[in-house]
Amino acid sequence: MINVYQPTLGKEELESLEKVFESNWLGKGKRVIEFEEKYAEHIKSSKDLVLTTNCCSEGLFSSMHLLDIKSGDEVILPTLSFVGAGNAVCACGAKMVLCDVDPRTLNARAEDIEKCITPRTKAILLLHYGGIPCEMDEIMALAKEHNIKVIEDAAAGVCSTYKGKAVGTIGDIGMWSFDAMKILVCGDGAMLHFNSQELRRKADRWLYFGLETKSGYENSVAQKWWEFDISCFGHRAIMNDITAAMALEQLKKLPMFMEKRAAVHEYYNEKLKELTWLDLPLQLPDYVTTSYYFYFIQVKNGKRDQLAKFLRENGIYTTYRYYPLHRVPGYGVTGNFPNADYAADCTLCLPMHQSLEAADTRFIVEKIEEFGNKYC
Known part of the structure; x- marks a missing residue:
């Protein structure tokens, strides 16, 4: 059977995994940090604005919390969206408001979105269909006019750009997927991008139990590294050095x-x-x-x-x-x-x-x- 999607993996990925095994550190560590730095370079952004997580769907769910979207708020998204996007909106108690799309690009347009805006609209959750960029100038202008947040689902847009900017870096939050069916693959994993360092710091805490300090190899300065505090009731959704090692090799390719x-x-x-x-x-x-x-x-x-x-x-x-x-x-x-x-x-x-x-x-x-x- 000729597959519709298929990863391309080789000895380079195997060799990188062998080095991780030899290090005796399989969790989130130096290779995750390196991948964040390299990916920031790839999208021409700053390492202080990107953060890895365990999958793109986690990014969708977390974006609701990070942008303070609550019950009673409305989130507009194209009806041609990944089910994870719909679930993320509904799971936080917000109202999912669907808009139509361009019949040929299958992307939502500003004219489709505008019809759905109400005083309760809090965010637009865009999908760049198949990595084809939406017309972001018109959409961002509309969002600014109505004070609406923009979330970019750029899961398939690992090399997609709009007027010189990587898709995923234009809105308030963007994300790319590295799951087994994508282009850059590492089994599971994703990268998030934020329009401010403050939002990135909030996400960093949220994706690791709300911890104010980190344990293990991530915390090398505290004299009593077993002590901690929390800032929110976050959960655990981080990348590890195994997946990051694969991702680094894939990024080169x-x-x-x-x-x-x-x-x-x-x-x-x-x-x-x-x-x-x-x-x-x-x-x-x-x-x-x-x-x-x-x-x-x-x-x-x-x-x-x-x-x-x-x-x-x-x-x-x-x-x-x-x-x-x-x-x-x-x-x-x-x-x-x-x-x-x-x-x-x-x-x-x-x-x-x-x-x-x-x-x-x-x-x-x-x-x-x-x-x-x-x-x-």
């Missing part, structure tokens, strides 16, 4: 990953452009860069599901992400979201990862063409 993913993207574009029954990804403006996390087509003839089944029967796994939150019964949200409904019924994510071989992409295109000749 990102340029190569991007080159290979871009080549796959361009191959699909070139080979599929003549198929009139498909819409391909839009040409992006020159002021943005994407991480090429998804390559999604939109099947215009109502045969998306049939195509997905045909490809799977031929050893090609495809999928659609993300299932609209307004269609999830557990949320109990109703409304009119025509663009999101169109996307959910017509969009298909093709295999996209840096481990794809030329024979794989050639076979995928051949099978899509075969389907078109038979059924379209």
